[in-house]
Amino acid sequence: xxxxxxxxxxxxxxxxxxxxxxxxxxxxxxxxxxxxxxxxxxxxxxxxxxxxxxxxxxxxxxxxxxxxxxxxxxxxxxxxxxxxxxxxxxxxxxxxxxxxxxxxxxxxxxxxxxxxxxxxxxxxxxxxxxxxxxxxxxxxxxxxxxxxxxxxxxxxxxxxx
Amino acid sequence: xxxxxxxxxxxxxxxxxxxxxxxxxxxxxxxxxxxxxxxxxxxxxxxxxxxxxxxxxxxxxxxxxxxxxxxxxxxxxxxxxxxxxxxxxxxxxxxxxxxxxxxxxxxxxxxxxxxxxxxxxxxxxxxxxxxxxxxxxxxxxxxxxxxxxxxxxxxxxxxxx
DNA sequence: CGGATATCAGACCTACTGACATTG
DNA sequence: CCAATGTCAGTATGTCTGATATCC
Numbered sequence: 001x002x003x004x005x006x007x008x009x010x011x012x013x014x015x016x017x018x019x020x021x022x023x024x025x026x027x028x029x030x031x032x033x034x035x036x037x038x039x040x041x042x043x044x045x046x047x048x049x050x051x052x053x054x055x056x057x058x059x060x061x062x063x064x065x066x067x068x069x070x071x072x073x074x075x076x077x078x079x080x081x082x083x084x085x086x087x088x089x090x091x092x093x094x095x096x097x098x099x100x101x102x103x104x105x106x107x108x109x110x111x112x113x114x115x116x117x118x119x120x121x122x123x124x125x126x127x128x129x130x131x132x133x134x135x136x137x138x139x140x141x142x143x144x145x146x147x148x149x150x151x152x153x154x155x156x157x158x159x160x161x
Numbered sequence: 162x163x164x165x166x167x168x169x170x171x172x173x174x175x176x177x178x179x180x181x182x183x184x185x186x187x188x189x190x191x192x193x194x195x196x197x198x199x200x201x202x203x204x205x206x207x208x209x210x211x212x213x214x215x216x217x218x219x220x221x222x223x224x225x226x227x228x229x230x231x232x233x234x235x236x237x238x239x240x241x242x243x244x245x246x247x248x249x250x251x252x253x254x255x256x257x258x259x260x261x262x263x264x265x266x267x268x269x270x271x272x273x274x275x276x277x278x279x280x281x282x283x284x285x286x287x288x289x290x291x292x293x294x295x296x297x298x299x300x301x302x303x304x305x306x307x308x309x310x311x312x313x314x315x316x317x318x319x320x321x322x
Numbered sequence: 323c324g325g326a327t328a329t330c331a332g333a334c335c336t337a338c339t340g341a342c343a344t345t346g
Numbered sequence: 347c348c349a350a351t352g353t354c355a356g357t358a359t360g361t362c363t364g365a366t367a368t369c370c
Contacts, residue, residue: 015277016300017284021192022212023304025205026311028185029230032337044186045360051183062327069190072328074361098327098369116176123178126313135306139177142303145296146184150191152287193361206336223351233352235337259345259351330366338358345351 034122040115042085045070046078050112053088053104060099069150087111195283201272203246206231207239211273214249214265221260230311248272 040047045068052067053059061079065072079102082088087108093099104112118124131139201208206229213228214220222240226233240263243249248269254260265273279285292300 013288013297014280014282014285016297016304017282017288018208018212018276019304020300020307021205021284022209023307023311024185024189024192025209026230027307028189029337030311030313031182031185033230043360044182047179048183048186051179060327068187069194070360071362073330073363076329077360096327096370100328115179118175121175121178122315123182123310124175125315126310127174127178129315130309130313131306136174136177138299138302139181139306141299142306143177143180143184145292145300145303146181146188148291149284149287150184150187152191152291154283154286154290190361204336221351231336232338234339234354237353238336257346257351261352325370327369328367330364332362332364334360334362336359336361338356340354340356342354343352346349 031123039118039121040111042081043078045074046082047112047115049075049078049082050087050104050108053102054109054112058091058101058103060093060101062099064102067151082108192284201276203242204239206235207243208273208276210236210239210243211248211265211269214263215270215273219252219262219264221254221262223260225263228312243269 048068049064052064061072061075065075068075079088079090083090085107086105088102088104090100090102093101127136127139209229210225213225222233222236226236229236240249240251244251246268247266249263249265251261251263254262288297288300
């Protein structure tokens with residue numbers, strides 16, 4: 001490949017990075033403005049936790065902190081309300097006494113499932129109102145890209161090329 | 162209307178909404194973890210302001226608050242550091258004494274331009290490291306979708322179609 | 323003891339709500 | 347006087363850093 005991935009390509013990447021950052025911030029602000037993506041009384045952080053527990057079974061706070069890219073303390077704060085609400089449980093690790101396993105309860109599953117049904121949130125209506133079926137497909141791809149970036153593993157020396 | 166846009170379609174939208182919310186949160190956390198999308202010392206909120214000023218000329222705090230979907234106070238907080246750094250200026254509105262026009266300075270333009278060149282930020286490297294040219298195209302589409310959602314205007318009764 | 327885990331306490335960052343001064 | 351704009355003060359949220367207790 002000639003100069004395709006040269007300086008111009010790089011600049012485009014930087015441009016995309018800035019645009020993505022700004023877009024991320026604006027949508028987040030809008031979601032706050034519309035107060036409540038969820039209407040369940042739980043924050044997105046807490047729902048993200050439920051999401052992980054649902055998909056990947058019982059996990060420790062440390063594991064959750066790693067996958068969510070926050071500190072253990074932040075996880076603990078999300079865990080407390082969820083536990084109080086009976087959506088998750090905490091129990092001892094079978095072999096390692098230091099660890100506490102966090103798991104989702106049937107009630108937690110039900111709440112998460114009901115979220116996937118709730119059609120009254122602002123975001124759901126916004127998607128329905130602004131997107132064609134083709135856009136919807138693109139949105140699914142977009143979510144995958146965001147998740148991939150969130151979990152990107154930039155090994156030691158980034159090979160610039 | 163048959164059952165095409167019935168419960169199943171809705172449920173998928175709700176699913177997408179939840180997945181998008183969670184993905185948004187995770188990428189944001191990752192960005193924080195990698196401390197600094199920008200490396201300029203300015204926050205994304207502030208860069209978003211520069212972005213708007215660059216594209217849409219002098220604006221009032223109220224206008225900026227509207228497009229950024231935050232309160233005027235939040236705008237004021239972003240404006241202060243930018244003004245102190247000489248990236249923007251504030252001046253009186255020609256006809257309305259209540260208003261204060263905020264405008265970007267040449268220095269502000271230069272800083273924003275340099276951002277579009279900086280290839281060393283985590284996000285830029287993450288994009289380069291994880292995305293094929295095809296993915297990159299999809300990312301551009303993704304940004305457009307996010308921006309469209311952020312600015313979605315859900316008129317009174319949402320017209321599903 | 324040292325490494326890992328979890329918790330407690332204090333601080334910060336960003337944005338919000340409420341109250342107020344000024345202008346039109 | 348009322349509406350709009352902008353500013354000041356106090357508050358809330360989610361997260362972070364630092365210190366401590368516990369377990370392997």
